[in-house]
Structures are given as C-alpha cells and as structure tokens.
Amino acid sequence: MKLEERNRAIKLRKSGFGYPGILKRVNVSKSTLSYWLRGVELTPNQKGRLLKGRERSRFAAAEARRRKRLEKTEEIIFAGRKEFPLLLKNQLFLSGLSLYWAEGDKNKSEKVKFTNSDEMMITLMMKWFREVCRVPEEKFRISLHVHDLFCNADVRSHWAKITNIPKKQFHKIYIKKSSLRQRKNVLYNGTCAITVSNRDLFRKIVGWKLGLLDHFNISPRSSTDRTKDF
Numbered sequence: 001m002k003l004e005e006r007n008r009a010i011k012l013r014k015s016g017f018g019y020p021g022i023l024k025r026v027n028v029s030k031s032t033l034s035y036w037l038r039g040v041e042l043t044p045n046q047k048g049r050l051l052k053g054r055e056r057s058r059f060a061a062a063e064a065r066r067r068k069r070l071e072k073t074e075e076i077i078f079a080g081r082k083e084f085p086l087l088l089k090n091q092l093f094l095s096g097l098s099l100y101w102a103e104g105d106k107n108k109s110e111k112v113k114f115t116n117s118d119e120m121m122i123t124l125m126m127k128w129f130r131e132v133c134r135v136p137e138e139k140f141r142i143s144l145h146v147h148d149l150f151c152n153a154d155v156r157s158h159w160a161k162i163t164n165i166p167k168k169q170f171h172k173i174y175i176k177k178s179s180l181r182q183r184k185n186v187l188y189n190g191t192c193a194i195t196v197s198n199r200d201l202f203r204k205i206v207g208w209k210l211g212l213l214d215h216f217n218i219s220p221r222s223s224t225d226r227t228k229d230f
Contacts (some may be wrong), residue, residue, distance in 0.1 A: 006036050014153035041168025048170050056096040073203050080205050080207020084215065085183075085209075097208050113191040119162050126163050133205075135196050143171045146190030159192050 009026045016093050017025075018034060026033070044063055087093040088098045099121065105113035112133075144163050148154055160167050173190075212219060 009033060009036050010040055013040045013042070016042065028086065036081050070172060076200055076203040077210065080204040081210045082207075083204075084208050084211020088091060088215065092128060093132045095211065096125060096132055099125060100128075100205060101118065101209055101212075104205075108181070109156070109220040110199040112196040112198055112202050112205065113193060116190060117191045118187075119189070122159075122162055122194065126165075129194065133196075133201055135198070135201070137165075138169075139196050139198065140165050141169055141171060141195040141197070143193040144173045144190050145193070146173060146175055147188070148175050148177050155189050163192070163194070 005028060009022050009028070012022045012025060019030065019037075022033060022037075023030065028036075036185050039051060100114055103114055103116055103121075105111060105115075107113075114122075114129075116125075117123055129140070140163070142159060142163055144155060144159060156167055156170055156173065159165075160170065
C-alpha cells in the first residue's frame with residue numbers, strides 16, 4: 001500500500017502538483033511526503049505555476065537572470081571554441097590547456113583552480129595563466145596543503161618564490177595531521193593550488209577544450225551540459 005501511495009505521489013509531483021495538492025490525494029504525513037519527493041525536481045514552468053503574487057514576480061526575475069547567465073556562458077564557450085585554431089601554434093597554450101584538462105578543477109562553481117606538488121609544473125602553469133589567460137596579478141590566490149611531517153618551516157616563502165605571488169595573496173596553510181612516525185623529508189614542500197575566481201575564464205577554457213576536441217574530430221559526450229563534462 002505504501003509503495004502504491006509513494007508511486008502516486010511521485011507521479012503527481014512530476015505532473016506539477018504542489019505538496020498541498022498531493023496531500024489531498026495521498027494519505028501520508030508531510031514529513032513522509034518530503035522524504036519521498038526529495039529527489040523529484042520540477043521544471044521552471046511547473047515551479048512558476050505554483051507561485052503567487054510577489055513570489056511569481058521574484059521567480060520570473062530569477063528565471064530571466066538565469067537565462068541571461070546561460071546565454072552569456074554559451075557565448076563565451078562558443079568564442080573560446082572558435083578561438084582555438086588561432087592559438088594552436090602557440091606551444092605554451094596547448095601545453096597549459098592539456099595540463100589544466102588533466103589536473104585543473106572542473107567544478108560547477110566555475111572557479112579556475114590548478115593543483116600540483118611539482119614545482120616545475122606550477123611554474124609552467126603560472127606562465128600559462130599570465131601569458132595565455134592574461135590573469136591580472138591581483139587575481140591570483142594560492143593555497144598550500146602540507147603534511148605535518150614536513151620539515152620546511154617557511155613553506156609559504158618557498159611557494160611565493162616559485163609562483164612570484166606576494167605572501168598576502170596566500171590563504172592560511174592547511175596542515176594534514178598524521179599518526180605516522182617517519183623521518184621528515186627536508187625536500188617536501190606540500191601541494192600548491194593556484195586559484196583564479198573568474199567564471200568567464202573558466203568558460204573560455206571550456207571552449208578551448210571543445211576546440212581541441214573539434215581539432216581531433218572527437219564529439220563531446222554531452223552537447224547540453226558541456227561544463228559537466230569538463
């Protein structure tokens with residue numbers, strides 16, 4: 001009986017019914033209904049129909065902003081994709097793009113972030129960000145993750161020299177505790193993460209990646225959710 005009620009509630013929700021309307025048709029508590037429907041998403045139009053008055057106006061405004069953001073995202077990705085052939089002969093461009101695809105963040109927050117412990121790789125990526133991506137110096141932020149077995153007491157100065165970024169643009173060092181009893185490695189300097197909070201750059205990089213796929217005649221797995229794939 002409960003399974004039939006649950007299936008009916010899910011069907012009603014997918015049809016666009018609100019909780020009050022479903023509770024009139026399915027004899028369960030609101031908490032049970034919330035649990036059953038926690039994974040069921042309404043379409044924007046269905047959400048809009050359930051709102052009234054000022055809520056409807058706010059929803060419409062939010063939807064307009066969302067559409068504008070998606071349009072801007074698509075424009076930047078498209079521009080990056082078309083720009084790729086013009087940059088193909090630049091070895092730094094291609095090397096940095098390949099490394100970012102392998103080691104860079106592909107998060108939904110659209111934050112550009114590259115993490116590695118290899119000093120030469122970090123040096124190369126800083127050159128890529130500066131010369132290819134044209135990131136302003138003040139936009140860089142550096143995060144360091146180190147193990148508590150590390151021996152270098154001035155690890156921030158070490159990475160400041162590698163990245164040529166002032167210490168004031170470094171976040172607080174994250175130290176990972178360990179119960180291991182090992183000899184400290186005097187050459188260990190942890191992991192360095194370069195972060196640039198620039199959504200437009202993140203989207204451009206997505207476009208460059210798509211351009212790389214075009215170059216090798218490879219079709220993206222998804223044409224509707226490109227940022228998820230990258």
